[in-house]
Amino acid sequence: MDSYETYMRQALLLAREAANELEVPVGALVIKDGVVIGWGRNRRETAANALAHAELEAIHTACASLQRWRLTGCELIVTLEPCPMCAGAIINARLDRVVFGASDPKAGSLGSLTNLFALPYNHKPQVIKGVLEQECAEILKDFFKCLRNKK
Amino acid sequence: MDSYETYMRQALLLAREAANELEVPVGALVIKDGVVIGWGRNRRETAANALAHAELEAIHTACASLQRWRLTGCELIVTLEPCPMCAGAIINARLDRVVFGASDPKAGSLGSLTNLFALPYNHKPQVIKGVLEQECAEILKDFFKCLRNKK
Numbered sequence A, B: 001m002d003s004y005e006t007y008m009r010q011a012l013l014l015a016r017e018a019a020n021e022l023e024v025p026v027g028a029l030v031i032k033d034g035v036v037i038g039w040g041r042n043r044r045e046t047a048a049n050a051l052a053h054a055e056l057e058a059i060h061t062a063c064a065s066l067q068r069w070r071l072t073g074c075e076l077i078v079t080l081e082p083c084p085m086c087a088g089a090i091i092n093a094r095l096d097r098v099v100f101g102a103s104d105p106k107a108g109s110l111g112s113l114t115n116l117f118a119l120p121y122n123h124k125p126q127v128i129k130g131v132l133e134q135e136c137a138e139i140l141k142d143f144f145k146c147l148r149n150k151k
Helices: A002-020 A054-066 A084-092 A133-150 B002-020 B054-066 B084-092 B133-150
Strands: A027-032 A035-041 A074-080 A097-102 A126-129 B027-032 B035-041 B074-080 B097-102 B126-129
Touching: A002 A027, A002 A035, A002 A054, A002 A074, A002 A097, A002 A133, A027 A054, A035 A054, A054 A074, A054 A084, A074 A133, A084 B084, A097 A133, B002 B027, B002 B035, B002 B054, B002 B074, B002 B097, B002 B133, B027 B054, B035 B054, B054 B074, B054 B084, B074 B133, B097 B133
Parallel strands: A074 A097, A097 A126, B074 B097, B097 B126
Antiparallel strands: A027 A035, A027 A074, B027 B035, B027 B074
């Protein structure tokens, strides 16, 4: 769990980069054998792309690093519970495990809004939730509070 | 319905391009006001990328065409019922409507394996299914039959 906290701190740094660009602050990493092979942060507004969620960016770079679509033996670390698109991408990429920080009651698809890993699919990644939960929730809370104050 | 058949024939041409590259043949288009603004075909093997499904490629090019992430006023045409990742992407991109050909009992997420548009989300695209269903199912059937014969 200690090492997951270290990775989650790195994911939080990526989330902070997103916040600095006025993007909803979410950051993600893909790890293989302890090494970071993929990384991403939410870039929906700056990239003008609905697909530019942190998890998809991290999976994209991880596939590029390994030069294969199958991310068996890899783990995804993300500050926020994945949405349906990202949970589906995690299944498609055959990731072994997902570690997330804060839960997302609005769109979280690993137990909050729905649980896509409970579908009768042939691949079910393991889930670890709540790593640095408070920090991961606070960065979002602060971002939205700041946005409201600007209006 | 007639015009959807015309678009679906174009999506089938993209699916055929995929088959020619030994990719599972799925093709997709994004339409706005009758004009094709996004297109894609499955490229998972050639791109070595788990995200390279036809729908994500089509949404990606449509966002690039309009230079915005919100595809309000647009429709997605796809030969096969979308998987969870692609159904989630369709929600995230705020597409108005999805038109698909063949159903997918294994991963279809607009009514077959699950129905992601039934989640209590704030955006629910309209769904039209079964356009050129037989042709869309046959191109897949022929592809897998051909693969089996090669082994």
